[in-house]
Amino acid sequence: MTNHHQILIIGGGNAGLSVASQLLHKRSTLKIAIVDPAEKHYYQPAWTLVGAGIFDINKTVRNEKDFIPKNTIWIKEAVAEFEPSSNKVKCVSGTEITYDYMIVCPGIQLDWNKIKGLKEALGKNNVSSNYDFKSAPYTWEMIKNFKGGTAVFTNPSTPIKCGGAPHKIMYLAVDYWRKKGILEKCDIHYVSGATVIFGVPEYKVTLEKVLLKGNIKVHYSANTIAIDGNAKTIEFETKNTEFVKQSLSKSAAGCYSIAEGNDADSVSRVTMNFDLCHAVPPQSAPDFIKNSPLRDQANALGYVEIDKNTMQHSRFPNVFALGDCTNAPCSKTGAAIRKQAPVVVANLLAVMDKKPLSAQYDGYSACPIPTEYGKLMLAEFDYTNKPKMTFPFDQAKPRWTMWILKTKILPWLYWNKILKGTA
Ligand SMILES: Cc1cc2nc3c(=O)[nH]c(=O)nc-3n(C[C@H](O)[C@H](O)[C@H](O)COP(=O)(O)OP(=O)(O)OC[C@H]3O[C@@H](n4cnc5c(N)ncnc54)[C@H](O)[C@@H]3O)c2cc1C
Known part of the structure; x- marks a missing residue:
């Protein structure tokens, strides 16, 4: 050759x-x-x-x-x-x-090692990640078998592939637990290295309603640094200590500790117990x-x-x-x-x-975000973070048709058209 x-x-x-x-x-x-x-x-x-x-x-x-x-x-x-x-x-x-x-x-590159203990924790003790082919089926095992307790979903502070994936799975889990009748017994936390749930205001509004409806406690600028699957603890660093204290004090579990920094600018370290954790690694x-x-x-x-x-x-x-x-x-x-x-x-x-x-x-990109089983918001936008909608209706509203697009049409298009260069 x-x-x-x-x-x-x-x-x-x-x-x-x-x-x-x-x-x-x-x-x-x-x-x-x-x-x-x-x-x-x-x-x-x-x-x-x-x-x-x-x-x-x-x-x-x-x-x-x-x-x-x-x-x-x-x-x-x-x-x-x-x-x-x-x-x-x-x-x-x-x-x-x-x-x-x-x-x-x-x-x-998935930098699993930037979260101490994560790679070793995956796939057992109710710790999983949809970013790993082998672990994704385990995510479902733990969501299905959850009987209530503290559920933590993490999102790193680096850019990642599909920025929506860390919270998409959370909305579906919440909907599943709601339908199963156990949501009242669930204390759900989104520990995110970002400062907002979504960068495009028009789509952000929809997701904030979903967070509220699910009673999800959101910790922004919170960078996960360690996950211990045996001890079932997660550690994250944050400057927003007051905010974290407030949202954790409202939580059912209340099992956490905060090692505070010495001055206003310093980073505090929060350790929280969990019963279920879906984690996403930093990427580069x-x-x-x-x-x-x-x-x-x-x-x-x-x-x-x-x-x-x-x-x-x-x-x-x-x-x-x-x-x-x-x-x-x-x-x-x-x-x-x-x-x-x-x-x-x-x-x-x-x-x-x-x-x-x-x-x-x-800069066009799209993020299909399921807000519950059977409903999906197709967020499309460009470099200016303005909506760039394909369809002649308000795509910020979650719809069944967009759910069908994501679950049936896009997988078919990928294997049959996109990889073959005809779509
Ligand atoms: C959980 C999850 C959910 C997602 N959801 C969506 C979604 O809803 N919508 C959406 O549009 N996107 C989504 N994505 C993102 C999408 O999958 C990626 O953006 C896309 O696959 C990137 O394509 P790529 O070709 O850049 O990289 P990849 O498809 O990852 O391909 C990279 C290729 O490079 C090869 N390679 C690696 N190292 C070397 C080397 N040293 N030498 C030669 N070859 C090498 C690999 O073997 C691989 O074949 C999701 C991703 C994940 C993980």
């Missing part, structure tokens, strides 16, 4: 496969190679539904080989280093590959991106430095990036990739043809 390729795509996930297929639809003569070591491909958006007991985990995984587009070369290796000034990547195995043009899309660019010349030096989490509208690398014009790995300040979702991929395709072809880059990505 030759080790030089006209277009080299790093990562054959949602972004890599979509963009490869779309490039070939536009120009069938292109010579494309995809580097990805994974045997399996996952439809991650359905893991929330798996955790809520309404989707089979086995339907979220397929063989990668069945989705690699015809007429591309699949290099089953993991990239370890980038040398963009010599148009070269090095793989973990030592293989070197060169290219004329490169598209970087190896996704995001994969380490091999962080340690490469492609990274944005100003970005503490090490994402690939691109122009947020053209998706072209800011310093290497023959390099583009899309998906969860970039520093574009959009919400990291598959929905965003649907709009990014055609921009990458058009602008990469323009670079090849020595034409100006004319396609622009406006």
